[in-house]
Amino acid sequence: MKIGIGNDTAGTKLKYIILEHLKSKGFEVIDFGAANGETVEYPAAAKTVSEAVLKGEVDKGILLCATGIGISMAANKIKGIRAALCADSYSAKMAAEHTDAHVIAIGAKIIGEEVAVDIVDSFLNSRFSGGVFKTRIDLMSELEK
Numbered sequence: 001m002k003i004g005i006g007n008d009t010a011g012t013k014l015k016y017i018i019l020e021h022l023k024s025k026g027f028e029v030i031d032f033g034a035a036n037g038e039t040v041e042y043p044a045a046a047k048t049v050s051e052a053v054l055k056g057e058v059d060k061g062i063l064l065c066a067t068g069i070g071i072s073m074a075a076n077k078i079k080g081i082r083a084a085l086c087a088d089s090y091s092a093k094m095a096a097e098h099t100d101a102h103v104i105a106i107g108a109k110i111i112g113e114e115v116a117v118d119i120v121d122s123f124l125n126s127r128f129s130g131g132v133f134k135t136r137i138d139l140m141s142e143l144e145k
């Protein structure tokens with residue numbers, strides 16, 4: 001599984017922790033986010049990762065900003081993207097199982113490092129349930145028209 005990770009400046013430290021964790025688990029990770037000392041605004045990071053998912057360059061995306069709020073809002077403005085702001089691993093599991101989220105967002109100043117890693121693992125280890133949940137995301141997609 002190929003993962004895209006993106007962050008604004010506030011998410012840089014947590015990005016590297018998640019990046020190393022994912023690599024240690026054998027994931028291929030593309031880092032689209034701000035590097036140490038670099039200034040990147042969250043809309044740009046959200047756009048790059050979301051478009052990479054839509055193009056199939058990566059399978060799923062992880063987004064980080066200080067709160068996770070702006071970067072999840074920005075990702076949800078990209079047509080076709082379902083982004084879920086997650087503060088716990090159950091939500092991350094449901095984001096995958098019930099809403100087939102393309103990306104999750106985590107607040108780097110809100111969520112501790114170990115919980116953040118649990119959230120990421122929970123999201124990536126969970127699969128879309130289909131069935132009635134597919135009907136519902138199709139209804140959600142109609143809202144974009």
Ligand SMILES: O=C(CO)[C@H](O)[C@H](O)COP(=O)(O)O
Nearest residue numbers: 010065066067068069070071
């Ligand atoms: O969480 C965010 C948006 O929802 C941003 O990361 C936050 O606003 C950045 O703030 P600052 O420039 O003070 O680090």
